[in-house]
Amino acid sequence: MKSAITPRNAVAGGLLIVLALLPVYASWTGNVFAMTLFTRIIIMAIAAVSLDLIMGYGGMVSFGHAAYLGIGAYAVGILWKEGIASGFLQWPVAIGASALFALIVGALSLRTRGIYFIMITLAFAQMAYYAALGMDRYGGDDGMTIRQRSQFAGLLDLNNRTLFYYLCFAILIGSIFLVSRIVNSRFGLVIRGARSNERRMRAIGFPVFRYRLVCFVIAGALCGLAGALLANHTNFVSPAMMFWTRSGDLMVYVVLGGLGTPFGPLIGTATFLLLEEGLSRVTEYSGLFLGPGLLLVALYLRGGIEGLFGGARRG
């Protein structure tokens, strides 16, 4: 899976080349909209990569992953509002706060399985949503416009669209690489083994809970970083970012692209957001077409789009 040029690698490679060259195309044609759309795709793909780590590889179906996106974004927004615009502070806080939230959610939810796990993660995300609704100082229901992007002491100017795009792109590549290392490490094998057969994992001597919890926290932290990027991208935070439907969207991206695959989350996110964008130009009922499409993927494409190229890898 690493050496040969397989259809799967070709698709992933092609997509990466497109993403890498997009700013060139955009500046050539002056297409600012494409830049905005693709920056968004990349940021959401980072969030999807983080979700895939726990959901795809770990079998932990978290239905509250958008909470970390929101917490990361609010960390940037709240700090800005309080006069701290430095990204060197904002971003670590975004990551740290998401990790902490993941630690709390995970410590409680990972003691349960199946539908209970899904419900608890959902409940925590909804709590975060309502907490944000209640924060009048930070816009409450309406959300809050962030008038200044994170400052990196003159090293990086995030107002530069191209630079910001490539920063997000680099973080995406880094995330995919990080996750692909993790899942093949000893730690990753524990996580995957626990998805495959938790009972046997205990029987051979693994204290499964603590590994799952750490994995959950890593995923939360990474998603928090995506949230910080998102706040900088849209210059805006609002409780809607954390609403449960957003968590559902993230799950859809991952399932669509291919659970437990390195590039699946990116492929799924790009496919979904591009389709949504394209369909919204011809019809206002884009969901009417996306819905059945998803149904077909769920029914007939167990490996997601990624699984189309090179056959399903997972059992």
Place this chain on the structure above:
Amino acid sequence: MVESLLAIAGLTKRFGGVVASDGITLDIPHGEFHAIIGPNGAGKTTLIGLLAGEITPLSGTIKFDGNDVTGIPVHSRSKLGLARSFQITSLFPDFTALDNVALAVQAHAGHSFRFWRDALRDNSLRAPAAEALDRVGLSARADIRVNKLSHGEHRQLEIAVALATRPRMLLLDEPMAGMGPEESARMVGILRELKGSITTLLIEHDMETVFALADRITVLVYGRVIASGDPATIRADTAVREAYLGEQEATAHGTNGNG
């Protein structure tokens, strides 16, 4: 006097109104190959569950190598050297045979908070795993995914996974369940190899194997120990004959194959 490796005293477990283990007291010395027999529903698998830590007893104690392990979790018992196999095959179906065993090696090779190095190419895990596969005769099938292996191979792999944790005692729950005659013969060979090298508690329905291999046999009926002793003693025990052996002999040919 020989110190027991496993000492069970007054172990009792009830499921609703059913008494699955009724004050079981049993000592298994170092190096013994001990078999537990009994009719279906005698509480044999419950006993394994209690010993492995998956089931919490109502009362009684389990001592392993002098330590009271009655209240400690499954993974800690594994760390102390108690390994089990499952009656109903319990493996990692989307991993290869070697991966399955390597994971068991990894569980006993320090903590697994190692996030970077490729564990699938870690020779310190793969080599001992290959060795355990070799012990059960599965070397040639190392790179085959578990869901592509036969039932007999699953049973062999069960043993290899348990062995790979370098246990001081094996708890084998019907390793020959559902096997054909050829596979059974191979499994008996594997068990014979284990005998003498590792203390073993074996649950098995195949009387021929049990009487041929066991140093001592304990007979469970309705959760109670009705007899315990060497094969000759058990064979001669009238209570055992009445409660179990006669019936077993009568149905031995009919039950072959359904575990």
